[in-house]
Amino acid sequence: MKVFGPVPSRRLGRSMGINNIPPKLCTYSCVYCQLGRTRRMEVRRAPFYEPREILQETEEKIAQTRKIGLSIDYLTFVADGEPTLDINLGDEIEMFQPLGIKVAVITNGSLISLEDVREDLAKADWISLKVDCTQEDLWRRINRPKPTLQLEAILNGMLEFARAFKGELVTETMLVRGVNNNRDCLQEVAEFLERLQPAKAYVSIPTRPPAEKWVKIPDEESVNKAYQIFTEHLDKVECLTGYETTDFLPTGDPSEDILSITAVHPMLEEAVKEFLHQAKADWSMIERLIRQGQLIELHYQGKRFYMRRHSTR
Numbered sequence: 001m002k003v004f005g006p007v008p009s010r011r012l013g014r015s016m017g018i019n020n021i022p023p024k025l026c027t028y029s030c031v032y033c034q035l036g037r038t039r040r041m042e043v044r045r046a047p048f049y050e051p052r053e054i055l056q057e058t059e060e061k062i063a064q065t066r067k068i069g070l071s072i073d074y075l076t077f078v079a080d081g082e083p084t085l086d087i088n089l090g091d092e093i094e095m096f097q098p099l100g101i102k103v104a105v106i107t108n109g110s111l112i113s114l115e116d117v118r119e120d121l122a123k124a125d126w127i128s129l130k131v132d133c134t135q136e137d138l139w140r141r142i143n144r145p146k147p148t149l150q151l152e153a154i155l156n157g158m159l160e161f162a163r164a165f166k167g168e169l170v171t172e173t174m175l176v177r178g179v180n181n182n183r184d185c186l187q188e189v190a191e192f193l194e195r196l197q198p199a200k201a202y203v204s205i206p207t208r209p210p211a212e213k214w215v216k217i218p219d220e221e222s223v224n225k226a227y228q229i230f231t232e233h234l235d236k237v238e239c240l241t242g243y244e245t246t247d248f249l250p251t252g253d254p255s256e257d258i259l260s261i262t263a264v265h266p267m268l269e270e271a272v273k274e275f276l277h278q279a280k281a282d283w284s285m286i287e288r289l290i291r292q293g294q295l296i297e298l299h300y301q302g303k304r305f306y307m308r309r310h311s312t313r
């Protein structure tokens with residue numbers, strides 16, 4: 001399934017996810033990625049799915065969601081990889097516009113130096129760009145980009161995009177203990193964001209199981225330090241340090257719902273239990289999916305998460 005949810009989003013309210021990329025195709029292989037390591041790294045844009053098929057699946061999901069009395073705040077491109085690798089992204093956003101629901105894209109911004117990518121993203125209502133680090137060596141260490149990518153071109157592309165974009169632009173900076181949570185790095189990111197002028201800069205921490213076991217959540221003191229440094233340069237800064245609510249709601253076949261949500265969004269045990277309760281299903285469904293090798297259980301920060309099995313884990 002290319003469309004999943006709606007899922008509760010810390011930034012977008014109730015968001016229906018659009019997964020427009022095959023697993024797991026990305027320009028980066030971030031050390032904290034919740035989807036595991038990137039086995040297929042790519043920087044060339046290509047068509048993956050037929051846009052009409054994505055539209056049809058989205059319309060069906062919207063109808064199912066409305067049937068159970070729920071509204072949707074955003075249709076969000078949040079893929080099994082980097083959504084701007086999809087050469088049809090702009091067409092897909094345009095196709096969604098008559099549906100009357102705002103469109104969001106969560107991108108790492110690595111292809112934003114390309115004019116066609118900027119043109120596609122400009123069609124959305126809300127864009128989130130990843131800015132973990134503005135120092136070349138640390139960027140390569142934390143985001144592990146495809147070697148041909150150049151940080152300077154990406155940062156310039158972001159600035160060019162921000163100057164022209166009419167929608168809401170936000171940024172996300174993921175802090176990884178011992179990598180990018182030092183004062184020097186945060187200060188440089190804050191200065192760059194001041195030039196970018198996002199509507200809001202989010203500071204986040206890896207709350208879901210990361211690709212690399214050594215990745216650790218920074219302590220509260222360093223999250224606060226990041227927040228303070230950012231607010232010296234920006235009006236609106238918010239920390240995303242909690243877990244989502246458990247408000248995942250079933251819209252159709254519960255096992256299909258669980259697999260499509262957890263393909264891009266590992267779910268906490270409590271959220272799975274609440275989902276099963278809403279779907280009038282029980283834990284045996286989860287055990288069956290684990291037995292069949294479709295779902296895996298992960299342990300992180302003393303909590304249990306469930307995620308669709310990718311070949312990368």
Ligand code: SF4
Pocket residue numbers: 026027028029030032033034035038080081082108
């Ligand atoms: S966190 Fe996003 S940008 Fe980084 S590797 Fe995972 S999918 Fe790609």
